[in-house]
Amino acid sequence: MSLDLSFSETGDGPPLIILHGLFGWKRNWANIAKTLSDDYRVFTLDLRNHGQSPHAPEMSYDAMAADVARFIRAHDLGPVPLLGHSMGGKASMVLALREPSLIERLLVLDISPIPYDRDYDDYIAAMRHADLSSASSRAEVDAIMKVEFPDRAIRTFLMQNLLKTSSGLYGWRVNIDAIEAHMDDIMGFPEVDSDDAYEGPTLFLGGGQSDYITLAHQAEIDRLFPLADLDIIDDAGHWVHADQPDALVARLKTFLTA
Numbered sequence: 001m002s003l004d005l006s007f008s009e010t011g012d013g014p015p016l017i018i019l020h021g022l023f024g025w026k027r028n029w030a031n032i033a034k035t036l037s038d039d040y041r042v043f044t045l046d047l048r049n050h051g052q053s054p055h056a057p058e059m060s061y062d063a064m065a066a067d068v069a070r071f072i073r074a075h076d077l078g079p080v081p082l083l084g085h086s087m088g089g090k091a092s093m094v095l096a097l098r099e100p101s102l103i104e105r106l107l108v109l110d111i112s113p114i115p116y117d118r119d120y121d122d123y124i125a126a127m128r129h130a131d132l133s134s135a136s137s138r139a140e141v142d143a144i145m146k147v148e149f150p151d152r153a154i155r156t157f158l159m160q161n162l163l164k165t166s167s168g169l170y171g172w173r174v175n176i177d178a179i180e181a182h183m184d185d186i187m188g189f190p191e192v193d194s195d196d197a198y199e200g201p202t203l204f205l206g207g208g209q210s211d212y213i214t215l216a217h218q219a220e221i222d223r224l225f226p227l228a229d230l231d232i233i234d235d236a237g238h239w240v241h242a243d244q245p246d247a248l249v250a251r252l253k254t255f256l257t258a
Contacts, residue, residue: 002066006052007045011037015077018044019088025051049175059182065095079104096198105201112217115188132170202228207236
């Protein structure tokens, strides 16, 4: 069953939808959306089990794609350009493959249509095991999380999911149970027949310091997205939009107007 997703909207002009990655939410893209708002009506969505969107036990890419399709239809936006990062990129690809009439063009940020042999068990364990009941400030939560993640960048990213509950205690926005139960689905990618390839304009844009898009993925990208171009942004890791926001916006604008 598809869900009504939480979203933010800014700007005027033709629509553009942006989907975040795993453990992210719509506010990760607020600065990019603001930069684009002079030329586009930008919708940043919270995917299911993230941000302010509803929680549900299902966490497959078909379910996430169905949620976004519901949003597009509810707001009468299609066909619409769609940008998705990481997990959001996979959800974007699945939507384009399942319902191509809804997607005018597709930009996939630092992810390929393949299964990945990795997980985020350490992120989940740190969030699940962190005793937030004694924390009275974000600084105290940060100190608790620092035991698991000395890397400040990772802690800062995860703590974007921090919220204060109605009881005044800290908790997490993300549905940790659903994410943990479906980690294999999130790291995987559905099987798609070549006859169902998406034939709209597509750009795969990777970070030069990331290994989420490689030449080894080119054959599968070409099979499912025959009109796809592949490009790289130098001096950027997996979070390209955080590392090189100006370069990303420039590439995005060129792709949207091509």
